[in-house]
Amino acid sequence: MNYRIAARVFFSCLMTFVSALAVEGQSRSLPAEPVVIGATPQFVFDNYIVDNHYALKYKQQTVERVFHAPQKHPSNPLIAGEGGYVSVRRDPETGTFRMWYQTHTPRLDSQGKQKGSNYAIAYAESTDGLKWNRPQLDLYEWKGSRQNNIVWKGITDARASGPCLLDVPEAERKGYRYLMSYHTGGAGKGKNGIRVVGSQDGIHWDKSSDSLLAELHSDTLNSIVYDPVAAQYVMYCRAKHIYRTFSGAILDTGASRRVARMTGDSLWGEWTSEPQNILIPDQLDAEQQFHFFYGMPVRYHAGIFWGALWPFKMNTDIVTELAFSRDGIQFERLSSRPQLIALGEADRWDDGMVFGTGWVDVGDEWWFYYSGYDGPHGDPASRQPGIGLATIKKERLISLHGPRDGGVVITRKLRWQGERLFLNADASQGEIKVRISDGKRKVLEGFDYEDCVPLHADSLHHEVKWNNKSMTALQGEIIRLEIYLRNADLFTFQAGTETAE
The missing domain is CATH 2.60.120 (Jelly Rolls)
Structure with a gap:
């Protein structure tokens, strides 16, 4: 030199x-x-x-x-009749697209009436990101059979929802190639809440690694990102331990569907911080009757926290908007409130709710996978889910x-x-x-x-x-x-x- x-x-x-x-x-x-x-x-x-x-x-x-706005792919829905919160990664060596998504089935009482739902995390893969294979894995019983693509049902095999694949420093991975956070309930005190688990292949998850991060009933996609500037982990969730903690009128219980933020120093120990609300619907939301936020998956890229915010109109539409922040606390939204992933036209598979997430880098494009429903939030019995794709040229949202x-x-x-x-x-x-x-x-x-x-x-x-x-x-x-x-x-x-x- x-x-x-x-x-x-x-x-x-x-x-x-x-x-x-x-x-x-x-x-x-x-x-x-x-x-x-x-x-x-x-x-x-x-x-x-x-x-x-x-x-x-x-x-x-x-x-x-x-x-x-990203443009919806003409092949949508890529997966029909099934889907929920979705997380997609592309294998850097093989180029294979890998998908983990939430699925559910009604839970019935002794008289055959629905009393909530059972949740699990399913797996699919694709060579081109468009045609998806849902392999029969025979790992867990689901709907009375082991012939399915379920890869995780939680620490007690009772419930796993809101899968979020994590991108973290190598030193924090404990040798696992894949790390996933999820929410569980019905597991008992000291086990319920947001947990993280590791896997070598993304299919077989190591129950011995499963660790509790926050004993928090945040029943949405709780997005965890690593902040390289602050050298800490940040989770975007719901502060339901403060609001909706008991039955009664909203005067007493409060509104829990807000975006809260909490931080932790490690993925393998319980966080001691308290969630704080950082995003509350404002006057522009109120004009469209979006009085709640269902959640906000977040990705960190090029110094910016990119949020896929889910405004919620009780008890009908859920849409996806863009939010962005330099510090991960003060998020800005565009004044015209354009939709990152718009609701589908009437009678389309995604005309009721859309849950957009972060993107996958594919050549010179960003690919946004999202889950959609053909009915409103308040009609779970008749609506059908699906998983779709919207694309845009790389780094070209604004x-x-x-x-x-x-x-x-x-x-x-x-x-x-x-x-x-x-x-x-x-x-x-x-x-x-x-x-x-x-x-x-x-x-x-x-x-x-x-x-x-x-x-x-x-x-x-x-x-x-x-x-x-x-x-x-x-x-x-x-x-x-x-x-x-x-x-x-x-x-x-x-x-x-x-x-x-």
């Missing part, structure tokens, strides 16, 4: 360390400048990395934040859109460490150009708009180039990116190297 490369590596490591120190103790909703972005995609829609944006004709036009006469998006001060600049952007109906300025917005020579090769296409990996300059020369400099958008959408920007895209 020559001196120049060694110095560059040392400087990069030093600035990453300094940046980490600067972030400590400050709000995660506002970065310390200059920001060291590394090679992580930088989303622009929430203004975390954006210092300013404006239209050139500012009296008539504006730079807008635009939501782009953009900043430049108007027809042009607008500008200006980043915060960046400590530049890359050698190339890539944009995830759609300029097929307009134009994008980038100029580079210093921290006080003095344009750097050779990096003005007229020096930039304009973009007029749609790509996840536009490389921005200038006629006679390379960003390699800016290593270690404090810069701003000033991105001109004319009738174009910008989703992310990203620093790259000379050899990587």
Whole structure:
């Protein structure tokens, strides 16, 4: 390694360390400048990395934040007549799609009347993510037979619901390839609540590993994510130990269908924190009579907590909306409240309720699997479930859109460490150009708009180039990116190297 490369590596490591120190103790909703972005995609829609944006004709036009909904697949439902909360992973070695989903059957009393339901976790797999095989595994009795695809019924083989496959640091896995959290009830005091269990193959789950995280009756999909900045686990659940803890009118019991948050330091011991409500329906929800939240699966990606929020209209519709947060506590929702996964049209298989979750990376796309029902929440006897898919191009849920006469998006001060600049952007109906300025917005020579090769296409990996300059020369400099958008959408920007895209 020559001196120049060694110095560059040392400087990069030093600035990453300094940046980490600067972030400590400050709000995660506002970065310390200059920001060291590394090679992580930088989303622009929430203004975390954006210092300013404006239209050139500012009296008539504006730079807008635009939501782009995933499109439902024409093969839906992929699984018909069965389904519940769903969790999908793709094997990184074989490419096989693997699905764990909640299933249920009515529980009857001695007179044959339904008294609730029995719940279990079933398994399916697919080579293409569209055609699913539900293998006969003969592991558990279900509906009077062992000829089924049930893989888990809980610590006492009595109840398992709300499967959530976990992505955690290798050191926390205890050697298991798969980790799953779930909810159980009827197991007895000290066992009921949210639990985690490990497996080597995703089918045979090791009961000896099954550990209680929270003795909490949160009967929804309780999503657990690892927060790498705080170095802790975060669960999104219901605080039912505070609300709906006894019978009576709502004046006394309260409303439990809210999104609460609790944290823990380990997956293998009971958490000592208390859940705190962080999302409560507001006036915009009330206008549509969505007075409750059924749950919120969450995924952490590129510095953002992405929530699939389930607004609930008592006792009919459940939809899926997008929520997002930089710290996992203060979540924002778009003011127009667009649906991430919309209800199906009348008489369709998913016209009553849709429960969207996080995505699976498939090439240049994000695939959102979801469970749907053809009837309302209050009619469990007649509604039928199914599992479907909606897709979108990678990292393209929300953009900043430049108007027809042009607008500008200006980043915060960046400590530049890359050698190339890539944009995830759609300029097929307009134009994008980038100029580079210093921290006080003095344009750097050779990096003005007229020096930039304009973009007029749609790509996840536009490389921005200038006629006679390379960003390699800016290593270690404090810069701003000033991105001109004319009738174009910008989703992310990203620093790259000379050899990587």
